Amino acid sequence: MTGEPLATTSARAQLAALAEDAGFLRSWPYARGPMGDPAATRPAAVLVLFGVLDGLPADHDAQALAVSSDLDVLLLARAATLRSHAGQVAFPGGRVDPGESVVEAALREAEEETGLDPSGVEVLGTFAELPMPVSNHVVTPVVGWWSRPTPVRVVDHGESSHVFRAPVADLVDPDRRVTTVVRRGGHVWRGPAFRVTDGELTHLVWGFTAGILDTMFTRLGWAEPWDRDREVELQP
Numbered sequence: 615m616t617g618e619p620l621a622t623t624s625a626r627a628q629l630a631a632l633a634e635d636a637g638f639l640r641s642w643p644y645a646r647g648p649m650g651d652p653a654a655t656r657p658a659a660v661l662v663l664f665g666v667l668d669g670l671p672a673d674h675d676a677q678a679l680a681v682s683s684d685l686d687v688l689l690l691a692r693a694a695t696l697r698s699h700a701g702q703v704a705f706p707g708g709r710v711d712p713g714e715s716v717v718e719a720a721l722r723e724a725e726e727e728t729g730l731d732p733s734g735v736e737v738l739g740t741f742a743e744l745p746m747p748v749s750n751h752v753v754t755p756v757v758g759w760w761s762r763p764t765p766v767r768v769v770d771h772g773e774s775s776h777v778f779r780a781p782v783a784d785l786v787d788p789d790r791r792v793t794t795v796v797r798r799g800g801h802v803w804r805g806p807a808f809r810v811t812d813g814e815l816t817h818l819v820w821g822f823t824a825g826i827l828d829t830m831f832t833r834l835g836w837a838e839p840w841d842r843d844r845e846v847e848l849q850p
Contacts, residue, residue: 625680625782626738626759628834629664633739633757638833642744644825646796646803650750657743658751659716660707661724662826663688663735664782665760672783674790678836681783687827688766689810690727691776691817701775703810703819705826706730709751716740720756728777729769734762746822755826778812785810785819786831791840794820795847807846820848 632638649655667684675683692702706724710716717740721732741755766777784790790809795802806828807820819827831837 625664625682625685628680629757629759630738632830632833633741635833639741639744639755639826639829642742642825644803644805644822645745645747646798646821647747647801649745649747649752654750656751657710657716657719658708658746658753659710659720659723660705660753660755660823661688661720661735661758662705662755662830663724663730663758663760665763665779667779667781672781674781674783674787676783676786676836677838678786678834680834681786681836683781683783685782686779687782687785688724688728688730688760689778689780689817689819689823690768690774691778693771693773693775702821702823703817704823705755707753707756716754717756720754720758727769727774728766729764730760730766731762731764734760734764736761741826744822744826753822776812776815776817778815780810780812780819782831782836785827786836786838788838788840791844792818793842793845794818794824795845797847804845806842818846 664687667686672683706727708723710719736759738757743752743754746753768774768777785808792807794807807824
């Protein structure tokens with residue numbers, strides 16, 4: 615999404631302003647293939663939760679003033695045994711239950727997957743629904759600010775293998791940025807990706823989650839120039 619970076623130097627204020635931008639993410643180039651049967655399409659929601667790290671400052675000094683060394687975003691790695699999105703890094707989230715709002719679903723799923731206390735999350739707003747053809751979901755990103763952080767962990771090892779808070783300054787580090795390439799059925803999809811390390815574990819954040827982060831960082835003026843020709847081939 616193009617546009618001038620938001621003027622305030624407060625990360626929370628910038629995120630809140632972005633969440634109120636009705637035009638943001640209306641164009642989504644990262645869907646891999648067409649959606650399936652519309653009658654079978656299911657609603658889902660993810661929690662895009664930013665906050666302040668409690669003990670793991672970034673290694674990289676970001677150029678954007680709003681990106682302090684302790685600004686972070688909550689992520690998790692899906693269990694390798696799952697049928698869909700196995701092993702991928704994602705935002706907490708899942709399917710919207712009947713009678714639930716997307717905000718309620720995102721907070722419920724985040725609590726179930728990471729153990730966070732939803733009462734400590736300030737919901738800043740939601741983005742537009744985004745298609746996820748791989749699982750035939752339409753996904754609403756719910757943007758939150760972690761005003762009262764609580765410890766997080768893997769709650770269900772059948773669902774997740776790792777829950778962690780990734781420093782934003784490290785995510786925008788040009789040395790950690792790559793372009794992923796997926797080839798399937800004669801089609802080729804390229805998208806932004808991030809290498810992120812938590813302790814002894816290194817993850818590649820790609821696909822839907824990386825697309826949201828990359829688009830947000832660009833619009834917010836947090837992104838730094840990186841080599842988009844540095845490619846990593848992935849198995850479909």
